[in-house]
Amino acid sequence: MPENNNPWGGPGRKPTDLDELIQKGLKKLFNIKQKKPGFPGNGGGTPPTPSKMNFGYLITFLIILFLLYQSVYQIQPGEQGVVLRFGQYYRNTPPGLNFLIPIIEKVVKVDVESIRKEEFGFRKNIGDQFTSRNANIDLESLMLTADKNVIQINWVVQYKIRDPEHFLFNIENPRAAVRDISESVLRRLVGNRDFNFVLDNRGELANSTQKEMQELLNKYSSGLQLVVVQLLDVNPPDPVRPSFNDVNEADQDKIRLGNEAEKLSNEKLPKALGQAKRLIEEAQGYAIERTNNSKGDVARFNSIYKEYKNAKKVTRTRMYIETIKDVFPNIKEIIMLDKGKGGMIPIINFGNAQGLDDLLKEDTRDRRSQTSSKELK
Amino acid sequence: MKLVVFILILLFIGYNSVYVVNEGQQVILTQFGEPVGTKVVDAGLYFKIPMIQKVNYFDKRILKWDGEPNEIPTNDKMFIWVDTTARWKIVDPLLFWQRLKTMNRATLTMDDLINGAVRDFVTKNNLAEIIRSSDWNEAYVSSTESATRKEKILIGRDQFSQLVLDNVSKITNGFGIEILDVLVKRVNYTNQVREKVYSRMISERERIAAQKRSEGEAKKAEILGEMARRLKEIQSQAYLEAETIRGTADAKATAIYGKAYNKDPEFYAFITTLDGYKKIIGNNTKLIIQSDAPLYKYLKDFNKGF
Numbered sequence: 292m293p294e295n296n297n298p299w300g301g302p303g304r305k306p307t308d309l310d311e312l313i314q315k316g317l318k319k320l321f322n323i324k325q326k327k328p329g330f331p332g333n334g335g336g337t338p339p340t341p342s343k344m345n346f347g348y349l350i351t352f353l354i355i356l357f358l359l360y361q362s363v364y365q366i367q368p369g370e371q372g373v374v375l376r377f378g379q380y381y382r383n384t385p386p387g388l389n390f391l392i393p394i395i396e397k398v399v400k401v402d403v404e405s406i407r408k409e410e411f412g413f414r415k416n417i418g419d420q421f422t423s424r425n426a427n428i429d430l431e432s433l434m435l436t437a438d439k440n441v442i443q444i445n446w447v448v449q450y451k452i453r454d455p456e457h458f459l460f461n462i463e464n465p466r467a468a469v470r471d472i473s474e475s476v477l478r479r480l481v482g483n484r485d486f487n488f489v490l491d492n493r494g495e496l497a498n499s500t501q502k503e504m505q506e507l508l509n510k511y512s513s514g515l516q517l518v519v520v521q522l523l524d525v526n527p528p529d530p531v532r533p534s535f536n537d538v539n540e541a542d543q544d545k546i547r548l549g550n551e552a553e554k555l556s557n558e559k560l561p562k563a564l565g566q567a568k569r570l571i572e573e574a575q576g577y578a579i580e581r582t583n584n585s586k587g588d589v590a591r592f593n594s595i596y597k598e599y600k601n602a603k604k605v606t607r608t609r610m611y612i613e614t615i616k617d618v619f620p621n622i623k624e625i626i627m628l629d630k631g632k633g634g635m636i637p638i639i640n641f642g643n644a645q646g647l648d649d650l651l652k653e654d655t656r657d658r659r660s661q662t663s664s665k666e667l668k
Numbered sequence: 669m670k671l672v673v674f675i676l677i678l679l680f681i682g683y684n685s686v687y688v689v690n691e692g693q694q695v696i697l698t699q700f701g702e703p704v705g706t707k708v709v710d711a712g713l714y715f716k717i718p719m720i721q722k723v724n725y726f727d728k729r730i731l732k733w734d735g736e737p738n739e740i741p742t743n744d745k746m747f748i749w750v751d752t753t754a755r756w757k758i759v760d761p762l763l764f765w766q767r768l769k770t771m772n773r774a775t776l777t778m779d780d781l782i783n784g785a786v787r788d789f790v791t792k793n794n795l796a797e798i799i800r801s802s803d804w805n806e807a808y809v810s811s812t813e814s815a816t817r818k819e820k821i822l823i824g825r826d827q828f829s830q831l832v833l834d835n836v837s838k839i840t841n842g843f844g845i846e847i848l849d850v851l852v853k854r855v856n857y858t859n860q861v862r863e864k865v866y867s868r869m870i871s872e873r874e875r876i877a878a879q880k881r882s883e884g885e886a887k888k889a890e891i892l893g894e895m896a897r898r899l900k901e902i903q904s905q906a907y908l909e910a911e912t913i914r915g916t917a918d919a920k921a922t923a924i925y926g927k928a929y930n931k932d933p934e935f936y937a938f939i940t941t942l943d944g945y946k947k948i949i950g951n952n953t954k955l956i957i958q959s960d961a962p963l964y965k966y967l968k969d970f971n972k973g974f
Binding site: 375377378430439460463472475483485486487510531542545546559563575577582584588593596599611614621624 | 692693710712729730732809855857869888890910912917949
């Protein structure tokens with residue numbers, strides 16, 4: 292975590308180390324002092340006993356070990372070490388095992404690979420230091436649009452450290468800076484756009500926000516690089532949302548009504564076209580029938596007429612009688628009216644068709660042999 | 669023993685005569701409370717007179733000022749919450765030390781100055797000036813909604829920030845502070861105003877929804893009307909064509925009949941009458957014949973013949 296590497300927790304750490312060093316130095320001195328009273332009567336040149344020699348070496352050895360331990364440090368993959376000499380920036384060190392001069396140099400490890408995330412308008416992680424501001428979370432996501440409406444936006448800013456030196460020493464609490472800048476930039480841009488424009492152009496808004504935020508972060512030399520600004524929810528505020536949904540429904544209704552009408556139209560028009568075709572086809576059928584019939588009728592007439600011309604009177608009579616012969620079997624009763632008297636003439640009741648048939652047979656025979664007919668008369 | 673004490677004193681003095689300035693720090697030395705020398709802004713190891721001079725550390729980084737939200741009425745009498753934030757740094761630690769002494773006092777001073785300037789600006793301007801910025805343009809307008817979009821922006825939020833910054837800077841420069849920018853973090857309606865804005869938004873939506881539904885009905889009516897017209901068109905067109913075809917055929921037939929039957933109209937009438945009988949007289953018909961009908965004549969003749 293970057294907070295662990297945060298150098299602002301201890302600007303006074305260097306003096307503390309010096310204190311330790313001095314204390315150790317004093318201890319060493321006292322040890323030497325304690326040795327001296329150990330050989331009062333033996334004269335200055337007498338060497339110390341081996342056990343006391345060993346004790347002195349042990350101390351020296353421990354101090355050297357401690358300093359060696361202090362001079363080696365490890366940078367994890369994805370981290371960079373920032374080495375300070377007397378508090379002054381000296382160099383960056385890559386991942387791996389590195390060395391420094393103990394006491395004089397210090398190293399601060401900065402995670403430059405992980406992507407940090409700031410959430411606005413919602414909190415995913417309970418226990419986050421911002422959760423205590425729950426009451427303000429709603430206010431965080433509400434903003435005014437250019438047409439003086441209120442819109443609710445939840446968004447996420449992802450960033451990483453591009454320059455550890457700048458990140459560490461140029462700006463107080465870079466995380467807070469990211470939050471402030473993000474809120475201010477997004478609100479400024481939303482304030483320029485109409486409500487519907489914001490709803491329809493999320494991508495453009497996110498891109499513009501990222502661009503403007505990065506410019507500000509660069510201006511502060513924050514050492515931060517934005518990875519992405521993502522707008523998650525862009526919505527009308529809760530109390531207004533039902534009416535927005537209603538507009539969407541109205542849109543659907545509009546389309547539905549159109550479709551319903553189109554459906555009806557599609558049902559009826561092709562059928563009507565078919566019926567129209569049928570009507571015309573039928574008329575054409577009629578036309579052909581009529582023409583052919585007339586031609587047929589005329590052909591028949593012409594044929595009959597040709598023969599008729601040769602024997603007009605007889606043919607007429609024959610035809611007449613033939614017709615009556617055809618017709619009479621079907622007649623049940625014949626009533627005759629005398630024109631002169633105006634009343635009914637006694638009826639010839641054929642009674643049954645048989646009688647008439649006989650009569651007609653008689654007649655046929657009659658016509659076939661004129662002679663026999665004359666004999667009857 | 670004396671040597672030890674001497675060494676101890678030497679060490680203490682040595683330790684007291686050096687100091688370290690870390691990155692992100694700057695230092696003013698004071699001698700009995702009086703500042704001496706110039707500010708030390710570069711990190712590193714420095715010397716001072718031990719015991720007598722004291723090291724005063726100041727932050728060199730960009731610092732954050734965060735104001736409390738203020739409820740302010742705009743010129744057009746809208747009550748809004750304005751929440752501002754600023755980035756600042758100590759550029760002259762000596763001045764800063766002389767005038768403000770502590771960070772806490774610096775923050776309080778900035779509270780007064782920035783909040784005051786913001787309040788001045790907001791009360792003198794319309795809401796639109798605070799919402800929109802000077803780079804606002806017509807491209808951000810979407811088709812619907814209020815007439816407010818025609819309002820021209822004279823200043824805008826970004827210029828407003830700049831104005832506040834300029835105003836405040838005039839004073840804070842004398843405190844050894846440089847304010848880098850003043851950002852309007854949040855502008856929100858107060859609860860009461862927000863309720864009203866919500867009602868307006870809802871009524872706007874209702875208006876749009878009603879319009880859309882009405883448009884839908886209109887579309888439907890239009891389509892159905894067109895359909896009715898097309899139906900009549902199709903049906904009458906078909907009728908026209910059919911009757912024309914029939915008529916033409918009838919005319920043709922009439923011509924054919926006329927030409928043939930004209931040879932002997934009387935004979936035609938005769939055979940047609942005969943055909944007529946065949947067709948007219950069905951089963952079990954009662955036939956009523958007048959005594960002067962041709963048929964009667966034949967029937968009478970038959971009787972005579974018997």
